Amino acid sequence: MQISPSILASDFANLQSELEAVGNADWAHVDVMDAHFVPNLTLGLPVVEALARVSPIPLDCHLMIDDPDRWAPGYAEAGAGSVTFHVEAARDPVSLARAIRSEGARAAFAVKPGTDFAPYEDLLPEVDMVLVMTVEPGFGGQSFMADQMAKVRQVRSAVARHGGDVWIQVDGGVSADTIGQCAEAGADVFVAGSAVYGADRAADAVEELRELARRHG
Numbered sequence: 001m002q003i004s005p006s007i008l009a010s011d012f013a014n015l016q017s018e019l020e021a022v023g024n025a026d027w028a029h030v031d032v033m034d035a036h037f038v039p040n041l042t043l044g045l046p047v048v049e050a051l052a053r054v055s056p057i058p059l060d061c062h063l064m065i066d067d068p069d070r071w072a073p074g075y076a077e078a079g080a081g082s083v084t085f086h087v088e089a090a091r092d093p094v095s096l097a098r099a100i101r102s103e104g105a106r107a108a109f110a111v112k113p114g115t116d117f118a119p120y121e122d123l124l125p126e127v128d129m130v131l132v133m134t135v136e137p138g139f140g141g142q143s144f145m146a147d148q149m150a151k152v153r154q155v156r157s158a159v160a161r162h163g164g165d166v167w168i169q170v171d172g173g174v175s176a177d178t179i180g181q182c183a184e185a186g187a188d189v190f191v192a193g194s195a196v197y198g199a200d201r202a203a204d205a206v207e208e209l210r211e212l213a214r215r216h217g
């Protein structure tokens with residue numbers, strides 16, 4: 001059970017100390033948005049390169065961008081430990097996942113709430129993780145979509161059928177109130193922005209979420 005706090009909910013004026021505040025987490029989730037794939041703009045490659053230099057934990061980059069085939073391997077090269085692209089935006093997901101892995105990072109694909117997983121099941125041997133979005137991508141602080149738990153169960157069964165160690169990540173509205181159902185459905189990597197950075201002590205929130213996930217997993 002791994003926790004990946006989303007720095008989207010942190011203080012962008014103090015990113016290094018915000019990363020250090022969640023040094024007990026497994027990953028730091030970095031939301032890259034390009035104002036095309038989603039209607040919001042956050043940060044890009046130069047900032048990720050700088051964060052990779054100072055972060056005490058590996059970066060988990062979630063690319064909400066058009067044309068990931070062109071850009072995603074660069075994030076692996078910049079030092080991200082895991083790079084997630086959206087299948088809705090990828091032209092050749094197999095080659096893309098291989099390019100990310102060949103740069104030494106874990107490769108993952110994400111599915112939006114309205115995207116079926118079944119057409120992408122054959123990609124499982126090419127990736128290290130599947131991200132099931134539990135909000136419409138674009139903004140932090142949205143309400144958790146419990147109807148996506150059926151998809152998490154579907155991915156968990158597909159992973160069991162295929163064998164191999166593919167992690168299942170959930171992202172969006174994950175909190176102390178919702179993490180239990182995610183773990184029960186089969187998720188094992190949990191992104192949390194507001195629930196971690198909105199807490200009095202971010203590190204305590206990370207421990208609490210991990211404990212709740214373990215209890216329900």
Ligand SMILES: O=C(CO)[C@H](O)[C@H](O)COP(=O)(O)O
Binds near residue numbers: 006139173
């Ligand atoms: O990908 C994302 C939004 O597109 C974020 O990672 C996600 O929303 C995390 O924020 P919160 O936990 O506040 O929902």
Ligand SMILES: [Fe+2]
Binds near residue numbers: 030191
């Ligand atoms: Fe994200």
